[in-house]
Amino acid sequence: MKKRMPTIPAPMRRLFLLTCLAATTALPALPAFAVEKTAQAKLVVVLVVDGLPQEQVVRYRDQFAQGGFRRLLDQGAWFSDGHQAHGITVTAVGHSAVLTGAYPYQHGIVGNNWIDPVTLASVYCTEDKNHTYIGEETKGSDGTSPANLRVSTLGDELRYSNGERSKVVTVSGKDRGAILLAGKTGTAYMYMSKTGNFASSTYYMKSHPQWVQQYHAGKPQDRFYGKEWRPLLPDAAYSGDADDELVINQKEKEKRFPFVYTSKSGKPDADYYKDLYTGPYVDEMTLDFARAAIEGEKLGQNPAGVPDVLGVSLSSHDYVNHSFGPESRMSHDHLQRLDRMLANFFTYLDKRVGMDNTIVILTADHGFPNVPEFSQSIKRDAQRLDSKKMLADLNQHLTDKFGQKDLVRKWSAPNFLLDYKLIEQKNLRRDDVENAAARFLLDLPGVANSFTRTQFENGSLPRTRMGTLVQRAWHRQRSGDVMVVTKPYWYFGSEAHGTSHGSPYIYDTNVPLMLMGKPFKAGAYGQYAEVMDIAPTLAHLLRLRPPSGSEGRVLTEILR
Structure with a gap:
């Protein structure tokens, strides 16, 4: 059963209303605030x-x-x-x-x-x-x-x-x-x-x-x-x-x-x-x-x-x-x-x-980094990396290790694209091929680090400045499967003059x-x-x- 609210006598209701009114009228007047529109740049x-x-x-x-x-x-x-x-x-x-x-x-x-x-x-x-x-x-x-x-x-x-x-x-x-x-x-x-x-x-x-x-x-x-x-x-x-x-x-x-x-x-x-x-x-x-x-x-x-x-x-x-x-x-x-x-x-x-x-x-x-010849003149370790030779050497290494040619399909600086379809057809493990590629690249002159698609997808890159920057730079649908980072003052270039950029080092960022x-x-x-x-x-x-x-x-x- 519903409980009924007690009935308040009329005199008490009037007293309550008068008290509320008095309290309201006793409040100080609120100050008027001028609303100023901030001028925007044109x-x-x-x-x-x-x-x-x-x-x-x-x-x-x-x-x-x-x-x-x-x-x-x-x-x-x-x-x-x-x-x-x-x-x-x-x-x-x-x-x-x-x-x-x-x-x-x-x-x-x-x-x-x-x-x-x-x-x-x-x-x-x-x-x-x-x-x-x-x-x-x-x-x-x-x-x-x-x-x-x-x-x-x-x-x-x-x-x-x-x-x-x-x-x-x-x-x-x-x-x-x-x-x-x-x-x-x-x-x-x-x-x-x-x-x-x-x-x-x-x-x-x-x-x-x-x-x-x-x-x-x-x-x-x-x-x-x-x-x-x-x-x-x-x-x-x-x-x-x-x-x-x-x-x-x-x-x-x-x-x-x-x-x-x-x-x-x-x-x-x-x-x-x-x-x-x-x-x-x-x-x-x-x-x-x-x-x-x-x-x-x-x-x-x-x-x-x-x-x-x-x-x-x-x-x-x-x-x-x-x-x-x-x-x-x-x-x-x-x-x-x-x-x-x-x-x-x-x-x-x-x-x-x-x-x-x-x-x-x-x-x-x-x-921009300096031209390698200038860097060498002031005792820096600096060179240009031949990406075509790097691609050929990497494919040869993977062929020797897994018995299958052309496991790396393309190079687009600083990424290598692996042939995952071929890897699957040959019953190879994707992460085995990735890791083998990354380890081989690490031993090449001028390479500071290499990271794999599995690392990017799992978010398991090192929690360092370099790890953060390369993770931000990698896009799941457009980036490659193994990313290479050169040593400082090294860069990818086949010409014998000039310089280029593209690294996560301070001189480039x-x-x-x-x-x-x-x-x-x-x-x-x-x-x-x-x-x-x-x-x-x-x-x-x-x-x-x-x-x-x-x-x-x-x-x-x-x-x-």
């Missing part, structure tokens, strides 16, 4: 200098002019311990990290190229046979879309949040530099080495807007024909640079200052446009095109009152460092010239958008990480930070959902 400019190690910024700091790198160092927040925190430090992987905040095991870009495990075909990171360049010749492996990128970018989240009213435009000397910053919903433009134009692809639009057509009509790429690249500073400024004999192969003795940009045809042609990469002029054109994009798309002046994003990837420092090394006079001078270009670009932003309305980020996709704008407290910060922290920090400032694969942190220590 334009976010993300600059990625391809192949710029942190140590070069520090080494040449005193020679920078006032308005470029020095402005970022003096007026921005700069992390001296900033890193691309994954184990395969190449252009595509590093650019993917900047605005996704994700590691390769999530964003899926595991290299500039990788091997399809089913077809064994080489896959280029931004290739998409469904699309072509607009008005330009397109090959099957050319980069035309972000189809292989598996997560969203900050720009994607910005356009999602604002109903696509925000604009995201990127430009680069390399297709992967532009496409992987633009994400799925931005618009990418890339330098065409056959014509010197900046073109987009049919993934983004059917035809170029009028402002792009006007830019092309002026043929700005031809103004460098016959021009010389000479050192910008007095000779004494380069006194600490490496001897040319250590960084330039004897077969290429003519590749010294001054560099003259011409062609055998006597006029601008494909050879001339390609040669422009190794020098200051493609970067100059990239920044010019970025200005044209700001004007043409009215970036930073969005009538909807929402912010826009401009991504600029400056490619030439990578080409210079590959050819001559970061210790060379050529690399030193290129960085000084880039510094002056950035100063001019920042002055333009001051006038066009206003730096109070602009957030500027500068970072790099990877660093430690890159500039600079953030300038009203939200940031200027200063030099010694805390550990990652390039992956850029996207969540910008998402916090712009009040956006972080990108889908983001694992970075908000850099709260630099926020006002």
Whole structure:
């Protein structure tokens, strides 16, 4: 049976109500809070200098002019311990990290190229046979879309949040530099080495807007024909640079200052446009095109009152460092010239958008080791590894051990792909073959470590910095079955000159990480930070959902 509530007499009910009313009216009035809407930046400019190690910024700091790198160092927040925190430090992987905040095991870009495990075909990171360049010749492996990128970018989240009213435009000397910053919903433009134009692809639009057509009509790429690249500073400024004999192969003795940009045809042609990469002029054109994009798309002046994003990837420092090394006079001078270009670009932003309305980020996709010959001159153990010979020797070893040829199908630096179907057919154990391959590779000159698919899948890599970085770099569906890590200052390369990158060592991971704008407290910060922290920090400032694969942190220590 239900219990009935006792009946409260009417006089007591009235007394209770009066008491409650008195208590309510006796409460002090609540203060009125003014709700102030925080002003957002009108334009976010993300600059990625391809192949710029942190140590070069520090080494040449005193020679920078006032308005470029020095402005970022003096007026921005700069992390001296900033890193691309994954184990395969190449252009595509590093650019993917900047605005996704994700590691390769999530964003899926595991290299500039990788091997399809089913077809064994080489896959280029931004290739998409469904699309072509607009008005330009397109090959099957050319980069035309972000189809292989598996997560969203900050720009994607910005356009999602604002109903696509925000604009995201990127430009680069390399297709992967532009496409992987633009994400799925931005618009990418890339330098065409056959014509010197900046073109987009049919993934983004059917035809170029009028402002792009006007830019092309002026043929700005031809103004460098016959021009010389000479050192910008007095000779004494380069006194600490490496001897040319250590960084330039004897077969290429003519590749010294001054560099003259011409062609055998006597006029601008494909050879001339390609040669422009190794020098200051493609970067100059990239920044010019970025200005044209700001004007043409009215970036930073969005009538909807929402912010826009401009991504600029400056490619030439990578080409210079590959050819001559970061210790060379050529690399030193290129960085000084880039510094002056950035100063001019920042002055333009001051006038066009206003730096109070602009957030500027500068970072790099990877660093660089020294040329092996230079490293040897200062008593380092350094060499180049011949990957073709390594593959042949590994297959021969496995044949001798298991009695079966070609157990290794392909090599895609730094991964070997095993033939698991053949291993199963021959009643061999997968882990036996993996371990035999890994142990053999460990005994080769220049190899520091090797890891197997079983280790990656089980999460049983060593709990060291190297173990963490290579685990992040490995993708179950796109990476190989045995990964090799070279010794410090060794790298995979068959040419007898220059240098390359791609390792988990500090010289390849430690890159500039600079953030300038009203939200940031200027200063030099010694805390550990990652390039992956850029996207969540910008998402916090712009009040956006972080990108889908983001694992970075908000850099709260630099926020006002």
